[in-house]
Amino acid sequence: MRRERMEPFLKGGKGMLLAYDQGLEHGPSTDFDDRNIDPSFVMDVAAKGGFTGVVFQKGVAERFYSGKVPLIVKVNGKTSLPKGEPVSRQVCSVEHAVSMGAKGVGYTIYLGSGLEAEMLSEFGRVQEAAHERGLAAIAWVYPRGAAVQNDVSKEIVSYAARAGLELGADAVKVKYTGDSESFSWAVKAAAGVKVFMSGGPKAPTDEAFLEQVQGVMRAGGAGVAVGRNVWQNQDPQGMAAKLRAAIFGA
Numbered sequence: 001m002r003r004e005r006m007e008p009f010l011k012g013g014k015g016m017l018l019a020y021d022q023g024l025e026h027g028p029s030t031d032f033d034d035r036n037i038d039p040s041f042v043m044d045v046a047a048k049g050g051f052t053g054v055v056f057q058k059g060v061a062e063r064f065y066s067g068k069v070p071l072i073v074k075v076n077g078k079t080s081l082p083k084g085e086p087v088s089r090q091v092c093s094v095e096h097a098v099s100m101g102a103k104g105v106g107y108t109i110y111l112g113s114g115l116e117a118e119m120l121s122e123f124g125r126v127q128e129a130a131h132e133r134g135l136a137a138i139a140w141v142y143p144r145g146a147a148v149q150n151d152v153s154k155e156i157v158s159y160a161a162r163a164g165l166e167l168g169a170d171a172v173k174v175k176y177t178g179d180s181e182s183f184s185w186a187v188k189a190a191a192g193v194k195v196f197m198s199g200g201p202k203a204p205t206d207e208a209f210l211e212q213v214q215g216v217m218r219a220g221g222a223g224v225a226v227g228r229n230v231w232q233n234q235d236p237q238g239m240a241a242k243l244r245a246a247i248f249g250a
């Protein structure tokens, strides 16, 4: 059953998800240009690029989701404006995500934040509501806040991956540790929960980014859930083709 919930987003057990919730998380002037500020552009990149899932906040999903790629609705979110310990609260119900055609919901947990408890308990409710409806619950687990010194160490990334397992996530999205060997410990810690790499800011070269993706795949990761490294690329379809080769071998 657990496997089936992620099935819409997988091809041969691997997945390539395109994330586009940065307009809320970072603001339009930080991440967007004249092309990618338009959600239709990104919907088109997802469909033509062979992505196995696309991630939108509900407002973008309501207006721009074309139905051509399986949908994950981010059900919590925050802006970059408040300072202090990070917290991201629910902004969309699982029922509403279902009504828009979602096959999965995404939820960010800032592990280690002073407000961590709010997100842990809210994710618990979201996960149960998602599973009652047969949807995948995908946890973005980002260690963050004053208590977190290094958010990409082997110890903290594996803790994030394990938290996904313990909390009942069907898949977990974590940052790359920087090498395949240490990332494989995070994959082991997830004990069968699909582990996706989060992209981060656009890497200086395509090759530098693809090296990370290859490291994830060697470590037994399920694939990527990335945004900026694709839709900020001058040639998003070229990058999509390189990702397909690295993840699916085709």
Ligand code: FBP
Pocket (backbone or CB within 6 Å): 019, 020, 021, 022, 025, 055, 140, 142, 198, 199, 200, 201, 225, 226, 227, 228, 229
């Ligand atoms: P990117 O590949 O562009 O980093 O997107 C992945 C993602 O998790 C998005 O879903 C989210 O908006 C963003 O990263 C959050 O970034 P940050 O690490 O700055 O909070």
